[in-house]
Amino acid sequence: METKEYIESGILELYVYGLLTESESIEVAAMAKKHDEINDEIIAIEKAIVALSSSFSPFHSVANFEKIKIKAKLELKHGKVVDMKPASTWSQYVGWAAAVLFLLGFAYQYVQLTQTKQAIEVVGSEKDKLKSEYALLDQESKITEKNLSIVRDIKNTGVTLGGQAVAPQSFAKAYWNKDTKVTYIDAAGLPKPPKGKVYQVWALKLSPVLTPTSIGLLTEFDSNNQKIFKVENTGYAEAFGITLEPEGGSPSPTMDQLYTLGKV
Structure with a gap:
């Protein structure tokens, strides 16, 4: 398989995301060491993912990319290349990655919203409890005032x-x-x-x-x-x-x- 066809197959994107098998990852690492064009493409994909990750989920991008970097830097032995169907277009890959990151960001926001709602419920419960305690104290105060009036009544x-x-x-x-x-x-x-x-x-x-x-x-x-x-x-x-x-x-x-x- 020629270098151009190999790049267009989509295997490099899957490699960066850590979605290949061990044998497939070994092959990609070997190809990257052998061909500068492939190595440069891997670097370009990493940069694109970092940019997308920073836009959609800034709190998780660093941790995810570190995992990707570790995967990319493995010193692996030569293996057999697994032929893959060419990717349709680079824009389709970007759209797929953006969708995944959007869902991750949405999930994060949903968790935050749920936690906020729970905090509001706790505050509301505490407020109701304070109201109840205040009503009880107010009632006791009125009873005390009445009893004092009985004791103090000179008649x-x-x-x-x-x-x-x-x-x-x-x-x-x-x-x-x-x-x-x-x-x-x-x-x-x-x-x-x-x-x-x-x-x-x-x-x-x-x-x-x-x-x-x-x-x-x-x-x-x-x-x-x-x-x-x-x-x-x-x-x-x-x-x-x-x-x-x-x-x-x-x-x-x-x-x-x-x-x-x-x-x-």
């Missing part, structure tokens, strides 16, 4: 309820507005009720006969972080008491389960 009579025999360390406080009849219980000094039990609040009339009236249950004790409960309106009371009762409450107080008691 509320504060009644301290001291611990009794069953729980000497317990304590509570009642805030009773005699005008509006509204009553709040601060139960922060009570221990967590056992499962199946609930605290029940009583308004007591002491004379002429001890008369207890239930004014509410301290339900959802665990979830009430500040432990301030609004109970039923209290029209008349000489004392307040809190007992531990079965879940759902009792019609009358269980006196041996009287946790706190205090006179108005």
Whole structure:
């Protein structure tokens, strides 16, 4: 095969791209050492690939070309030439190479876009989490403000309820507005009720006969972080008491389960 036909066969382009078999690569290397025209053509192809690679995928061109250079510089032995069909035109090769590089560049951009979208999703998730936490803190703040207003209201009579025999360390406080009849219980000094039990609040009339009236249950004790409960309106009371009762409450107080008691 003449030198011109060999160059036009397209084998040199495949050699530069590393797409030949080992025996074919050996033959091309041998031909390049033997014919300056072939060696010059290989160099020209390398330069064209570098130019294209820099245009379409600048971040990968250096690494790819280094692999090509290593392939081109191999000191290989003589072998049999594999005849190949002549390439149609140089412009077709350039178009093929450009298409490959374009796809590589597009794939790189797609990966970058995917990573950006994932980062945006993470930021959005964190933003939603912060909104949720802010809403919770805002709610807690409003509850705290309300509870402070109860404690600071000079129209509320504060009644301290001291611990009794069953729980000497317990304590509570009642805030009773005699005008509006509204009553709040601060139960922060009570221990967590056992499962199946609930605290029940009583308004007591002491004379002429001890008369207890239930004014509410301290339900959802665990979830009430500040432990301030609004109970039923209290029209008349000489004392307040809190007992531990079965879940759902009792019609009358269980006196041996009287946790706190205090006179108005």
